[in-house]
Amino acid sequence: MTQALRAVLFDVFGTLLDVHSVAQRADTIFPGLGMRLSLLWRDKQIEYSRVRTLSRRYALFSEVTRDALWFAADALALPLNDATCDALMNEYAHLSPFADARPALTRWQERGTLLGVLSNGDSEMLARALRSAAIDEFFSHVLSADAVQSYKTTAAVYQLGPDRLGMPAARVLFVSSNGWDAAGAKWFGYPSFWVNRNAAPRERLGTAYDGTGRDLGAAADYFFANSME
């Protein structure tokens, strides 16, 4: 670190909120296949967000997410209909926060750290999910990719951080559980922390994270060790 950290930006889906908590609900609809559906849904959601951005065919993240669910159901030959689609989409708006989220966020809050989120999720989806998880109170800035009509890892999305927080990216720790997102943020200019909950292998993208750890508590430790002038 060459500059002291002053603020934190978090990814939301997969980092603060557990996207696979929807698997339990899916399993009540499609017994035994909930986790497979959930994993495929998530992969496809990310894929569609990237392909649409590359082709400049932006659609709202909620729409992309719905499209991905239909594909995932098709791929597993599951008989999705409008009602079960709505039920699963609704579950996506009520994801569980990870157990380590609130304790870590509280530590930052007690020190008066400026906290925000920067997500692919559209503003409405994002506000609803954070409120439902009861962690909205921690964030002064809720930044959505829909402001720039493109998705991570484009510079336009990451640029929302310095623009809205009013400080250079070099002062903002970017925290994500998605290795590719942490890499994208690092490329852009943020110091970057990868929360690697499941001991996943590191992405081979030719860039190094500034820090890694098993949970958001480790990200807080890293932040406080690097926030003194």
Added chain:
Amino acid sequence: MTQALRAVLFDVFGTLLDVHSVAQRADTIFPGLGMRLSLLWRDKQIEYSRVRTLSRRYALFSEVTRDALWFAADALALPLNDATCDALMNEYAHLSPFADARPALTRWQERGTLLGVLSNGDSEMLARALRSAAIDEFFSHVLSADAVQSYKTTAAVYQLGPDRLGMPAARVLFVSSNGWDAAGAKWFGYPSFWVNRNAAPRERLGTAYDGTGRDLGAAADYFFANSME
């Protein structure tokens, strides 16, 4: 079709050449896990090409492919080393053509149709793979994403077609087995044919292909039915 077709551009990896033929070789190195490694390797290769393009961090496709192999081996806890990595990369340069490729290409050739390929593969990788598969003779144009330092589905890559073929995209049938590639080409302005060999579900990207079929022969049928003025 509003305009008669005059030329064909093919995707290469997965469309003319079977990327999973490498699974057999992988299986001799990592018995029982060759197919899983091959599938994960391929997914990661595509993912890295997209993320690097979104972040404007282009690297040659052969490098991206090598990075993806290391990740895939890590993810499956397989003890890859430089020698086995080289052996698998070398296999990637000697992929088998699909059985339907040569007969279909011969039909076009006999009619004097202008044929080219448009691939993410870098020029050297592409030339070697087409030569090894003994189908290089069919193509007057071998177009590589490395000319524009970005990957599909950006417009810059698809623009190579009209630029190098000297005709509007509307006159060129774009043929790909990758649904997202056929969708990207369609968005760009090509009439687009999706070769769906494995009865995969269609991508939910809000666009329709002009034609779909089980093999390259079906693509040829479509072309000849739409190539008369």
